[in-house]
Amino acid sequence: MRFNSPNQTRTAVGATDFLRYHDKLAALLPAVQRMAQLQQDCARVLPAAFGLCEILSFEAGLLVLSTPNASVAAKLKQQLPKLQETLAQKGWQVDSVKLKVQMMKAMSTPPVERRPLVIPAVGVDSFAELSDALEPTKANATLIAALKNLVAHRR
Template sequence: MQSLTPPPFKLNIKRGRKLPDASGIANYLARNDKISPLLPSIKRNASLQKECAAILPGVFDSCEVLQLADEQLSLAAPNASLASKLKQTLPKLLAQLQLRGWQINAIRIKVQVRKTIEKPSPVKQLVFTSSAINAFDALEHSLDDTPQNAELRAALHRLVQRNQV
């Protein structure tokens, strides 16, 4: 007997379309005389960032590797609270990085507060018609004046007051 269940979901992947090649970016960076000397340190910092995030996944999500110079690693934390939490885990981080082959003897933490962009308040999108406002008003007045209905009546009253034209 055949099953009546539908076939499993199939992805419709179009073949033949080429994805952008990252080697073009790497070639540009390698040819650019001003950027090419920075490429090894950028790669080193990126791999250090991955290593640190793997060692301390919960703590290191918001932190960054700033630089590695003279066997001293500089890390950036977004606030003092996270910096102190990171400071408590430094012995573990240092030991794990040394086990993974990094030539690091000291780790320094800098608090670097990032500039936060204030989110604009959301614009009111829902507009009630006058008949809807009248229906909410009628509902508020039709409810019994009991303690169980007090919060609902107050909410309906605020909704009607906010949406009066």
């Protein structure tokens, strides 16, 4: 579970309901709730830049966090004393924190809206005037040709 996962509530409710209604798995519910609470406490302490970090485990005072790359891990190392101190104030006995760099699934980005580029009629007329106003020198020849081509395609 990521610190900033948009589906935290829906997934957590579904998982706890599943665990609650199965006798053999019900023993896992306290551990799941404990990890969810630790996840929330870490999310409150760490800046938003660490949203892709995940808690891998927490056993015997050793908190293991995964990071998407070494750069994030290096920045997170600077935040560890603050994280440990704040978690200790909230009742978590974190003796040490270990970071693991792991490749994660990339967050899906919404598709970029493609819209056609439109030049208003006034702009096309201005390009036409510019192509006529330029001196027909060797240096301007390609520019004039490009402007006339642009005007021809836009009219």
